[in-house]
Amino acid sequence: MAFLDNVAGTKPDSRVVDKMLPFITEHYGNPSAHFYPLGRESFEAVQEARKNVAALIGAEEEEVIFTSCGTESNNLAVKGVLKHNDCKKKHVIISEIEHFSVQNPLISFMNDGYEITKLRVADNGLINLEDLKKAIRPDTALVSVMLGNPEIGTVQYNEEIGRICKEKGVLYHIDAVDGAGHIEIDVNKLNCDLLSLASQNFYGPRGAAALYIRKGTKVASLMQGGHQEFGYRSGSENVAAIVGMGEAAKIAKEEMHIYSAEMQRLGKRLWEGLANMFDFLHFTGHPDRRLPGHVSFWIEFIEGESLLMWLALKGIYAASGSACSSNILAEDEEDLQASPVLTAVGVPDDVCAGSITFSLSRYTTDEDVDKVLEELPGIVTRLCEMSPAYNRGN
Amino acid sequence: MAKGPYSEKVMDHFMNPRNMGEIDGANAVGEVGNPACGDVMKIFLDIDDAGIVKDVKFKTFGCGAAIASSSMATELIKGKRVEEILALTNQAIVDALGGLPPAKIHCSVMAEEAIEEALKDFYIRKGEDPAIVQKMKEEIKSAATGGN
Numbered sequence: 001m002a003f004l005d006n007v008a009g010t011k012p013d014s015r016v017v018d019k020m021l022p023f024i025t026e027h028y029g030n031p032s033a034h035f036y037p038l039g040r041e042s043f044e045a046v047q048e049a050r051k052n053v054a055a056l057i058g059a060e061e062e063e064v065i066f067t068s069c070g071t072e073s074n075n076l077a078v079k080g081v082l083k084h085n086d087c088k089k090k091h092v093i094i095s096e097i098e099h100f101s102v103q104n105p106l107i108s109f110m111n112d113g114y115e116i117t118k119l120r121v122a123d124n125g126l127i128n129l130e131d132l133k134k135a136i137r138p139d140t141a142l143v144s145v146m147l148g149n150p151e152i153g154t155v156q157y158n159e160e161i162g163r164i165c166k167e168k169g170v171l172y173h174i175d176a177v178d179g180a181g182h183i184e185i186d187v188n189k190l191n192c193d194l195l196s197l198a199s200q201n202f203y204g205p206r207g208a209a210a211l212y213i214r215k216g217t218k219v220a221s222l223m224q225g226g227h228q229e230f231g232y233r234s235g236s237e238n239v240a241a242i243v244g245m246g247e248a249a250k251i252a253k254e255e256m257h258i259y260s261a262e263m264q265r266l267g268k269r270l271w272e273g274l275a276n277m278f279d280f281l282h283f284t285g286h287p288d289r290r291l292p293g294h295v296s297f298w299i300e301f302i303e304g305e306s307l308l309m310w311l312a313l314k315g316i317y318a319a320s321g322s323a324c325s326s327n328i329l330a331e332d333e334e335d336l337q338a339s340p341v342l343t344a345v346g347v348p349d350d351v352c353a354g355s356i357t358f359s360l361s362r363y364t365t366d367e368d369v370d371k372v373l374e375e376l377p378g379i380v381t382r383l384c385e386m387s388p389a390y391n392r393g394n
Numbered sequence: 395m396a397k398g399p400y401s402e403k404v405m406d407h408f409m410n411p412r413n414m415g416e417i418d419g420a421n422a423v424g425e426v427g428n429p430a431c432g433d434v435m436k437i438f439l440d441i442d443d444a445g446i447v448k449d450v451k452f453k454t455f456g457c458g459a460a461i462a463s464s465s466m467a468t469e470l471i472k473g474k475r476v477e478e479i480l481a482l483t484n485q486a487i488v489d490a491l492g493g494l495p496p497a498k499i500h501c502s503v504m505a506e507e508a509i510e511e512a513l514k515d516f517y518i519r520k521g522e523d524p525a526i527v528q529k530m531k532e533e534i535k536s537a538a539t540g541g542n
């Protein structure tokens with residue numbers, strides 16, 4: 001099996017799992033119970049994890065808030081800023097390829113008179129920095145532009161974006177869910193005020209994520225209750241998952257330069273192999289500014305879901321952004337929609353494009369890449385033969 | 395292995411599509427596109443003088459459900475008379491496939507419509523009014539529902 005859908009969540013590192021298990025079995029104390037060892041141990045374990053996550057991104061410990069998933073971190077960042085009592089500004093700038101967990105929370109604000117500017121991206125997936133400068137207004141509360149895009153792999157010029165925001169005195173949030181643990185992150189270098197990252201994307205477990213909140217940044221809590229997470233996020237901590245995230249962060253800090261380089265090498269091999277395969281295969285995203293080991297493309301004449309299904313039958317697990325494969329468990333066809341990200345970077349939406357994303361991990365091998373390069377031609381030829389759009393003659 | 399979103403029958407037709415290809419010199423060709431997803435299905439028929447479908451082939455640019463629906467549809471109409479194939483509903487295709495996910499029902503509708511388009515083409519080529527296809531379909535429907 002070649003697991004190449006790591007943007008959907010990576011395989012947890014066994015060292016992470018080993019570290020977590022005791023916090024499910026014997027160390028089950030609630031971190032808020034400070035007066036007996038069982039609780040105190042959990043508290044310390046969470047603090048230790050916080051330290052490791054902070055170290056991964058160059059933050060202070062008190063600036064790291066644990067949440068349950070990347071979506072929650074993004075929601076807390078966007079809604080938390082806008083909902084804070086002191087925030088009188090009613091304008092937000094995002095890129096048009098932000099994750100749904102940044103875009104969708106803004107919908108309700110629009111109904112309340114907030115204005116959202118969505119920055120267009122070029123076909124390589126990058127926003128234009130001049131556009132950003134022009135879009136910032138006196139009433140702009142927040143700019144949210146992601147690190148790496150999971151569908152097309154493009155990594156934005158976050159440092160420059162942060163600098164612009166800082167100069168103009170606007171808060172900057174980075175959705176770094178894709179990229180954290182693979183790309184060096186320093187919140188001070190990036191000039192960001194908020195940054196989301198999720199454990200499942202760098203060999204930690206699901207159920208733990210974090211939001212970095214720069215000291216002094218005013219963010220309202222979305223969950224009211226006890227005092228946990230400095231009041232930003234009430235609720236009993238998911239200790240085992242948080243411990244796992246901490247361990248994953250620690251390992252990432254030590255090892256990412258090694259495995260990211262290897263992922264990059266394998267990604268390049270895959271990219272070059274595909275480039276020589278068909279002239280009707282088109283890569284998406286930026287050729288160089290990419291997430292390590294991320295290869296995305298679409299193929300004319302054939303449709304993403306069919307490609308995905310054949311790959312799966314051959315033991316290659318990938319992702320597709322085409323309409324047909326989206327939300328297949330939906331109750332009606334209205335919910336099948338081609339990814340807006342693909343449309344934004346110029347993938348024609350009049351055809352149900354055969355978009356495929358291969359996202360590698362530290363566990364990906366040369367054999368996995370070979371397997372794709374061996375199997376794909378047969379699959380594509382087969383589907384082309386079946387396609388009324390494909391003309392052998394041309 | 396855990397089951398996917400599709401039935402075994404769908405997977406079988408997806409992996410081993412029946413009657414895939416084109417018919418050179420087909421006397422009826424129908425093509426439909428699905429605006430919901432941009433997919434295209436094309437059906438080729440060879441209908442003899444007695445009105446029997448001697449041969450049928452399909453080409454589909456679409457999802458797993460669309461490929462399986464077209465494959466199954468060709469099996470269901472091969473050797474049948476024009477009147478019989480007009481009675482073929484998308485529901486019959488879905489049933490024959492052992493069901494489709496709700497969001498994918500429209501893919502089977504494409505197969506029904508492609509056949510309908512092919513039959514219209516058949517009558518046009520004969521110099522007749524293709525409206526007859528619609529009329530015949532309605533008659534079949536009312537006969538089916540108006541029985542009681």
Ligand code: FES
Pocket residue numbers: 323324325336352428431432433455456457458459460498500501
């Ligand atoms: S044909 Fe596109 S969803 Fe089935």
